[in-house]
Amino acid sequence: MITYPSFTVEPWCLRETALNLEVLAQSESVFALSNGHIGWRGNLDEGEPHGLPGSYLNGVYERRPLPYAEAGYGYPESGESVINVTDGKVIRLLVNDHPCDLRYGRVLAHERVLDFRSGVLSRTARWSTPGGRTVRITSRRLVSFTQRAVAAVVYEVEPVNGRARVAVQSELVANEQLPHTEGDPRVAAVTGAPLVGEEHFAQDTRLRLVHRTVRSGLRVGAAADHLIDGPEGTRWTAQSEPDVSRLTVTAELEPGQRLRLVKFVAYGWSGQRSLPAVHDQVDAAVAAAVSTGWEGLAHEQRTFLDRFWAGADVEVEGDAQIQQAVRFALFHVLQAAARGENQAIPAKGLTGTGYDGHSFWDIESYVLPVLTFTAPQAVASALRWRHRTLPAARQRAHQLGLAGATFPWRTISGAECSAYWPAGTAAFHVNADIAMAAVRYVLVSGDEEFERGVGLDLLVHTARLWRSLGHHDAEGVFHIDGVTGPDEYSAIARDNLYTNLMARQNLLVAADLAIRHPDRAEELGVDEEEAAAWRDAAARMAVPYNETLGVHEQSAGFTRFQHWDFDSTPPEHYPLLLHYPYFDLYRKQVVKQADLVLAMMESPNTFTDEEKARNFAYYDALTVRDSSLSACCQAVLAAETGHLRLAYAYLGEAALMDLDDLEHNTRDGLHIASLAGTWIALVVGFGGLRRHAGEDGRPDRLGFAPRLPEALSRVAFTVTVRGRRLKVDIGPASARYVLEEGEPLTVLHHGEPLTVTAGKPVDRAVSPLPARPEPQQPRHRRPAGLLSGDEAGEEPQE
């Protein structure tokens, strides 16, 4: 696998200076544009060559039957797959009879720039036809944050070395031919031609297609309008058929003359509304966009992003690559979530079809924490989506013989789509992850209406689930058996520590909220006895611990398992799940991804500093990080336990997951949670941001514990807390707290309370931690940042 070498390191953009067809699909993912509603992969304007053509609408999927060679009660019967909807990006170019396809002729120059502040993807190219005529092509593309149904493209072509006859075809294309993929279960199940045409239209400069999915019954509309600017003699014509609607513009261009096309595209979809309604909706949206114009859209985009960066930016000094990576990450996290509006945030955002376009627990556990402090309205929206699916989750719980609600392991619509229950249905922790995401959002935003409504509903139904899923043993200890924690190399375990601690918080906060909102509690049928049962279960929750080793157990008995034989595991056998059977992974001490480490991050006050240090050393040596959800959590606990060099190496792994394609599947879409992990490693890791528990065990105090690795001279980040904007500016030996906006705010600095007022920055010293021996990672799995030159050469490059 070739990784992408052609990105330059710049603070505010991602720039590609050469075109490498072999990694085209990866570049399409990193250059993808989205607003959380529409997603356009970074496909070349001409449509081909492509790695994977991709246009997505959040919530648009097709159903497919899930096959089982041996069926079982409660197995989901149908799955859901995101589909490639009508492609509005395509602008084909013909120069003197030669179709512009960069596989032919000669590419004299190529550059693409994704600007994180303007939110525009720009492209410039100089291309010679096989006949030798050279043209300069430029395009700019945006998916609007402010007009969520709208995307737009400016496309310009001009000849360089002589007169050229050009034809530009701007299209809406449905049911694009997709490359065939198979083998790796992480890749999407391919859905053939998912759309059935209902209407096609082309007139003057206007295009429209309306289609419908067959099984999921969703109607998808796309419309486009154009502004054309060319020399005298420029002509155009429009035509349509069921799967394509096309505007063709022709012109004869002398050097110095150019043809310019501005294309406005609007999308709409509905599972309910009629054909005329959807038709009108997209026509209206495109008309509004035309009225705003390209410059207007670009200006709105810039304003939207300026506001975002003011409250979200992370400045990094000492490592320009990390500086770029964290902004790249924040930009894509924002793109995935900004305008989702009561739809799920998929694991890959709207950048590819990986994981079938499903949303998983890592949205609540990795992505929402970042957005809670940087774009809280997106968090409320994502949680309102979960709330909207509560009826399905309650039905699923009932089917499984449980009380309350059981949210799906993977889904688009809210229906469980996981066909392998030991790593799906059994992973009940997703329910506490959702509940605690709501708690975190309320704590940080102060959104009381949300707390009373969506928050209480989610908390109560998940608390009921935990109470019915667990049970007391003869000694009165509360156990949760037969569940799967975050680590997917263990399954069907007893008392998974992460699950138990998350469930404990879930139960406690639910009981608290029920008391705080007695009227709503009564509506939900929560009485004193039920709340007491939640508190009792929480108080007696099992916390597995191995006294001999002095470490907590990932699940009861885990530390008694046989150790994985890392020394005999060759580097090319990673990820292990593709080379070893589940049965063997499950019964040995080998960890795919942060599990107990994540528990220490989410329940910081449950563990002493010494326990954290011993636990981290023990589990870091077992964690192979075959999941992109690992590195950032390892970074956080490495930083907390004083292993700053190691934390910095893990930060690098999290930050470069997609830019360096570390898991070799960025082609299928970006790892949104891992991107969020870049922020987590910096802010939660080196910033030490935590929700701390008070005396009563409720995690409602916000604290920082800043501490930088040697390589970084400064990390400064801004977070929004209850309407206040707080900047934490960390240097090698001290940290400055600046309240940029709002009422005074009290936080903890390394455990000590500190109140910061606008206009009065507060400085605090940072003392070094005691040195401890650095944890050892499994053989061949040291993070790249820690490798010496020799070792780096030995590591698998695949």
Add this chain to the structure above:
Amino acid sequence: MITYPSFTVEPWCLRETALNLEVLAQSESVFALSNGHIGWRGNLDEGEPHGLPGSYLNGVYERRPLPYAEAGYGYPESGESVINVTDGKVIRLLVNDHPCDLRYGRVLAHERVLDFRSGVLSRTARWSTPGGRTVRITSRRLVSFTQRAVAAVVYEVEPVNGRARVAVQSELVANEQLPHTEGDPRVAAVTGAPLVGEEHFAQDTRLRLVHRTVRSGLRVGAAADHLIDGPEGTRWTAQSEPDVSRLTVTAELEPGQRLRLVKFVAYGWSGQRSLPAVHDQVDAAVAAAVSTGWEGLAHEQRTFLDRFWAGADVEVEGDAQIQQAVRFALFHVLQAAARGENQAIPAKGLTGTGYDGHSFWDIESYVLPVLTFTAPQAVASALRWRHRTLPAARQRAHQLGLAGATFPWRTISGAECSAYWPAGTAAFHVNADIAMAAVRYVLVSGDEEFERGVGLDLLVHTARLWRSLGHHDAEGVFHIDGVTGPDEYSAIARDNLYTNLMARQNLLVAADLAIRHPDRAEELGVDEEEAAAWRDAAARMAVPYNETLGVHEQSAGFTRFQHWDFDSTPPEHYPLLLHYPYFDLYRKQVVKQADLVLAMMESPNTFTDEEKARNFAYYDALTVRDSSLSACCQAVLAAETGHLRLAYAYLGEAALMDLDDLEHNTRDGLHIASLAGTWIALVVGFGGLRRHAGEDGRPDRLGFAPRLPEALSRVAFTVTVRGRRLKVDIGPASARYVLEEGEPLTVLHHGEPLTVTAGKPVDRAVSPLPARPEPQQPRHRRPAGLLSGDEAGEEPQE
């Protein structure tokens, strides 16, 4: 579901006196004929009506892809399904233009008798055409134990109330239309038209069809010849096409005249041999059968069965139904195994397509124990089949990262066909079951050549598996983690007690045999160190025990699990697996089938009498017996722990599983292991037959501990041990040991050695056991024999 009411209770046959079309499929299973090579379901001669037409050849299957919605490393890619081969049973009848189909016209009389001593299925019927012409039809059918490729039918028709024009069509039919089934995963995956014609032939009275399967590439030949006896004017003609070869005989019959057809059918199949070779093989077999003639075949059959019954019969006084059931059971067990000759014994024998025709561990653990004492050559044959698949099992072990061999959970050819690994691949106990079946066979038969060859190969490769599957903990205890024991309502458990104890025996005996056969051990590469490692692992094997409760644990931690809520489980929710998810079953104290109870039966000396009593009471209260493999084991331990009334009730459940269709799926074929369980309940249960361990822990002493329930006044059984025939004749207060043939033999009677010599019966008293409170079964799951009238009314009849 209607169960079959029309069997009369007779000691040596099963007689049906009325035809009930709704349970036709069940009657086809119980009236199936087989010799272990050919299986013919008890379909009516005319072919229709039928429940499921079925003709099977042991080892003939088709492959089919196994679909996975989420694939994983090591998942089998293709499955195997038994197929309905060429049907040689069909003899259609036309009376005055009316096809004889018992759904039309009137059935004036109907009787079918399966005679356990003659091995012949007889039928008599009087049927009136819709036009009122009545004929008497008789047929007799056998599948020869002595000529394994041959089956034969005698078919006679005569008019009763006037002249009749009759046409009889005797056929070979391939690719019969099968009824469609779906839903219940226990039913076979339907394979459409599995056979491709290669040759068809019909001349004079001779018919032949040769076909080939598409994916598994097996060639199947069938030939028939006929003797025709009718009045003057009887004519016949033969014709064939690819899927049917047909002899049509016509005659005009006056009352008193009859048309008689004797049909000889021969089958052959091969994955290797050519079309002419298979063609010649079936022609030769049919010619030999013609030469023997019907009377000759019937005589051979009777002689074969006389010899079997002399060494295998079980006499029961006090319960005529049980007397019939145990002979029915032994007859079908013999049919399933007698002439398998290096093929598997399927779980349903050759009586139906249930479980896709696969063989499972219950053959080694339930069926072979019975055959070891009654038809030992069939045991050697079945184990030679396992030995033949050793290369595939070694390859599978290698794929799973293990040493030695891993035999498949379900298979026809030897390849793993289980698509659900938690209940397939993880059920490693099958390997010890196979090894210990070999050990049992050698002990009882004294077959030393087998021990040196097949036995040592099986023992060594399975011992290697166990040594690599388990590991020592820090205290030096040997654990086997992540495995599934016999109880399918638990999975992926630690230290399943049954598995650990079976593995312990496996390891010990393998080390012993390696010492006893040093030359062969050297061939297999077993040195002193390896044998020592086996002994060490056996010596330190974990045996989970709950000190507080004073009971052994089915697996480590099992007794800490939440108890299943039996009181809230309605009767119609059994079997539980169709109404509750696996995740819930796996994490609670609920037992599908004997697991720890089976361990106590197989390792009797590991437990004290008190432990057995406590364990049995504890687990009987958790065991719902959703598997037909339960009742007989519960009977054995109930008898051993003094609960004779309960043991008798369980005996009834085992004995009537198919005759009363207790699991409502006898239509798919008989439960061969449960049938074997009838013998186990009587001989191992009330006879107390066990292999006991000596001082050194090796289970090499044979003992009896006879004790009858009140309802039975006498149970007498004959077993063959190292060429001696021993009859144990048990009365209410004493037992008589009679050596019917062979050298003097020493056995244990209730733990006391006793030597018996031919011609000198030995009597021994039987003392009653101390009374203990009778164990309680889960609500709605008391065995039928224990229900009072009221309760019986409450129980689910479905």
